[in-house]
Structure formats: structure tokens, C-alpha cells
Amino acid sequence: MAKNSKNSRNSGRLKVAMIAPPWFEIPPSGYGGIEAMCAVLTDGLVNLGHEVTVISAGANGTRGQHVQTYATPQWERIGGLQEELFHMAAAARALDRMEVDIVHNHSLGGSLLARGLSVPTVSTLHGPLTDEPGDYYRLFEKSASYIALSDSQRSGADDINWCATVPNGVQVADYTYRAQKEEWALFLGRCTPDKGMHLAIDIARAAGMKIRLAAKCNEPPEKEYFRTEIAPRLDADVEWLGEVHGHAKTELLSRAKCLLFPILWEEPFGLVMIEALASGTPVLALRRGSVPEVVEHGVTGIICDTAEQLTYALKEVSDIDPRKCRQAAVRRFDASVMATRYEAAYRDLIAR
Incomplete structure (x- = not known):
């Protein structure tokens, strides 16, 4: 599953699989903060010369390549477990056919894929981490790595496998x-x-x-x-x-x-x-x-x-x-700053 890219690390170009949540398109036409961030980051990484494949629901409005899980975003059932599981199963099938250097996940179920991948998986955590959410991410110990949006968020669960703190950005x-x-x-x-x-x-x-x-x-x-x-x-x-x-x-x-x-x-x-x-x-x-x-x-x-x-x-x-x-x-907070920080986090994880 998710074969290592053969040439991208040596040439400096990274191949990134970007898993978005299944609720809104990338970018969203209205509300959808996580999806908006995924779109901005994808374009920022492409501007840096990297190859990004977005795995998401609905249409793709980014400069990256695209793998579609649902034909229509599932916003009417936002938070639904069945929709999340289908989305992750479709993402796993897509990764079987891809050569990537790193998988960057923004969806709740993405950490479940980490143990079965031969490439690093990192998840940006977009919500609070007190009580149950923090306990969920602790279950993965070293198989998945996490990026925080702020030090405040990170302090809510400082014992999970953090690898970086990267604030969100906008164009x-x-x-x-x-x-x-x-x-x-x-x-x-x-x-x-x-x-x-x-x-x-x-x-x-x-x-x-x-x-x-x-x-x-x-x-x-x-x-x-x-x-x-x-x-x-x-x-x-x-x-x-x-x-x-x-x-x-x-x-x-x-x-x-x-x-x-x-x-x-x-x-x-x-x-x-x-x-x-x-x-x-x-x-x-x-x-x-x-x-x-x-x-x-x-x-x-x-x-x-x-x-x-x-x-x-x-x-x-x-x-x-x-x-x-x-x-x-x-x-x-410009998109270029955010993309550069994520690039550094990716390279650090790949090197380790």
C-alpha cells in the first residue's frame, strides 16, 4: 500500500497524498475551514515544485491531481461514521496504486491507515484534544505523527506523537x-x-x-x-x-x-x-x-x-x-509560509 516514490526525494521534489475530509469540496464554495486550508496548502506545495494528489469528495478546484471518493460531498451527513469509513476505505484503495513520499491526512479516520503504510503518515489535527479526541490519537503511539495548529492546541494533549506546529495560512x-x-x-x-x-x-x-x-x-x-x-x-x-x-x-x-x-x-x-x-x-x-x-x-x-x-x-x-x-x-500567515513549514515537516519525517 502506498509504494515509496523512487526519484522524488533525490531530486528534491516530493510526492504528497493529501487526504481531505469528505464533507465539502476542495476548496469549499462557502463554509469549510479545513477544506479551505487543504486547498491553500495544496496550491502552495505545487508552487514549491511538489506533486500533490488530493483525495476528497466532489470536484477538485486545486492545482493538484485528484482522486475522488464520493461524487458529491457529504455535508448533509457531516460527522457520520459510515461516510467517514467509506471515505477512508476509498482513500486506502487509491493509495494502493500510488507512489508517494508522504501521506498528509486531515480526516478523522486517517490515522487508521498509518500502520498499513510503508511511507510516513502525518495528520494535521484541526479540533480540540481534550478527553476522547486525545485518547483516540494516543492509541496510535508511534505509527502516526501529528501536526498542531497552535501551541495552545498542543498543550491539550502534549503526550501524543507531535512532530511540528504549523499555523494555518491564507493566500x-x-x-x-x-x-x-x-x-x-x-x-x-x-x-x-x-x-x-x-x-x-x-x-x-x-x-x-x-x-x-x-x-x-x-x-x-x-x-x-x-x-x-x-x-x-x-x-x-x-x-x-x-x-x-x-x-x-x-x-x-x-x-x-x-x-x-x-x-x-x-x-x-x-x-x-x-x-x-x-x-x-x-x-x-x-x-x-x-x-x-x-x-x-x-x-x-x-x-x-x-x-x-x-x-x-x-x-x-x-x-x-x-x-x-x-x-x-x-x-x-501567507500560504507560501505555511507550505514551506509543511515541506520542512515532511522532509523531517521522511528522513526519520
């Missing part, structure tokens, strides 16, 4: 930069309590600033949260936009005075934060999860410990220079 050039901002704050994310949308509304209102809400809201728990916590707060100073993507999303990010990110959980990595920075938009966030690793306090945003502190910070957000936000995004 910064795809984001519109504006130095002149409008007088409203933006919330962008999912309509769930842990994202703190209700707090974002309360913070903006207390500071006397309008806020626009752009969020995915189509699953039953999301709809219930909207009904009980968000709808009662809507008024002239709070605009509900629903889910946005594409040009509409980049316009919002570039025009907003700031991104409000009052998360209420230890988020491994908030992709929306670097999307805001790429747009020259400062991030105002609570000190949870990866926030201190992404936002440079006083330079690209303001980090606070309470919602009340964020209210006062919102009045001072004009002190943050949009140019420094964009420059930090290019320097730290």
Missing part, C-alpha cells in the same frame, strides 16, 4: 486591503455559543458602535442559538447577514473597523483572525485558545480578559495601523 493576495475603515464592527463565524456572537453584539452596543453579523446558521443547534440569543438582540444597530463567502466576505473583512472575536472556548486556531489581518483589519479578541499566538497585542489587535475590557478596547481600535495588520499576515 493573502486574495484579500482586499483597505486602510480606510468604516464605523462598524464585524462578527464572522458560526452561529454557536462558543463563538460568542451574543457577546460581540453586547460589546459593540455598549461601545456605541454598529455591528454586522455574518455567520453560518443551518444546523438545528445553530438555529436554536440564533432564536434564543441573537434574534432578541437584533435592532437598528445590529445587522444580520447570514452566511457570506467569496467577494461579499472579502468586502466585509476589508471595510470593517475591526473583527470582534470574543470566543468562549479554547479554539485551536481561528482562521477568520488571519483573514481579517490579511484585509488590514485589526482583531479584538478574548484571551482564549490560539488568540495570543495569532494577534500581536497593540500591533495587530487588542487582547482582553473580559467582555467589559473589549468594550473599552473597541473605542481605541483606531490606534491600530491597518498596514501592520497586512504586513503581519504576509510575514506570518
Whole structure:
């Protein structure tokens, strides 16, 4: 299964099998943070001269080669065990016919393939690792290696087989930069309590600033949260936009005075934060999860410990220079930076 590539390591060119989850296309047309990251990384690796084969559901919109597991992405059954197992079985069959140097997995079941492969398997872990998720990954001991998105995520299970920490990246050039901002704050994310949308509304209102809400809201728990916590707060100073993507999303990010990110959980990595920075938009966030690793306090945003502190910070957000936000995004989170870091992790695993 997954025969070693004969020439790529000697020539410097790596052959990478990239296993994405089965839920959305690569890249996704709307919501799908993991799939978006897989697409950006694939193109970044191709730009570095490597050969990447994406194993995913639906159509392929990357510059890599493609093996399709499902003809249609399984977003209506997201999280389903049967769909995950079928996807991994199809991936295993595809790997039987491939010559690769490394398998890079982003799906829950990818670690199950590791023991049967003669090439290294590395999984980027995209979720929290407390309790059951951490116990699952510990079962594989040395047969699979793992990459964290942040040191915060890694600290939740520091005894599993980590090999690197690589922050997510975006194609910064795809984001519109504006130095002149409008007088409203933006919330962008999912309509769930842990994202703190209700707090974002309360913070903006207390500071006397309008806020626009752009969020995915189509699953039953999301709809219930909207009904009980968000709808009662809507008024002239709070605009509900629903889910946005594409040009509409980049316009919002570039025009907003700031991104409000009052998360209420230890988020491994908030992709929306670097999307805001790429747009020259400062991030105002609570000190949870990866926030201190992404936002440079006083330079690209303001980090606070309470919602009340964020209210006062919102009045001072004009002190943050949009140019420094964009420059930090290019320097730290551009797709080329992420791809180079993954290339180094791949080579280290292959050498070992």
C-alpha cells in the first residue's frame, strides 16, 4: 500500500497524498475551514515544485491531481461514521496504486491507515484534544505523527506523537486591503455559543458602535442559538447577514473597523483572525485558545480578559495601523509560509 516514490526525494521534489475530509469540496464554495486550508496548502506545495494528489469528495478546484471518493460531498451527513469509513476505505484503495513520499491526512479516520503504510503518515489535527479526541490519537503511539495548529492546541494533549506546529495560512493576495475603515464592527463565524456572537453584539452596543453579523446558521443547534440569543438582540444597530463567502466576505473583512472575536472556548486556531489581518483589519479578541499566538497585542489587535475590557478596547481600535495588520499576515500567515513549514515537516519525517 502506498509504494515509496523512487526519484522524488533525490531530486528534491516530493510526492504528497493529501487526504481531505469528505464533507465539502476542495476548496469549499462557502463554509469549510479545513477544506479551505487543504486547498491553500495544496496550491502552495505545487508552487514549491511538489506533486500533490488530493483525495476528497466532489470536484477538485486545486492545482493538484485528484482522486475522488464520493461524487458529491457529504455535508448533509457531516460527522457520520459510515461516510467517514467509506471515505477512508476509498482513500486506502487509491493509495494502493500510488507512489508517494508522504501521506498528509486531515480526516478523522486517517490515522487508521498509518500502520498499513510503508511511507510516513502525518495528520494535521484541526479540533480540540481534550478527553476522547486525545485518547483516540494516543492509541496510535508511534505509527502516526501529528501536526498542531497552535501551541495552545498542543498543550491539550502534549503526550501524543507531535512532530511540528504549523499555523494555518491564507493566500493573502486574495484579500482586499483597505486602510480606510468604516464605523462598524464585524462578527464572522458560526452561529454557536462558543463563538460568542451574543457577546460581540453586547460589546459593540455598549461601545456605541454598529455591528454586522455574518455567520453560518443551518444546523438545528445553530438555529436554536440564533432564536434564543441573537434574534432578541437584533435592532437598528445590529445587522444580520447570514452566511457570506467569496467577494461579499472579502468586502466585509476589508471595510470593517475591526473583527470582534470574543470566543468562549479554547479554539485551536481561528482562521477568520488571519483573514481579517490579511484585509488590514485589526482583531479584538478574548484571551482564549490560539488568540495570543495569532494577534500581536497593540500591533495587530487588542487582547482582553473580559467582555467589559473589549468594550473599552473597541473605542481605541483606531490606534491600530491597518498596514501592520497586512504586513503581519504576509510575514506570518501567507500560504507560501505555511507550505514551506509543511515541506520542512515532511522532509523531517521522511528522513526519520
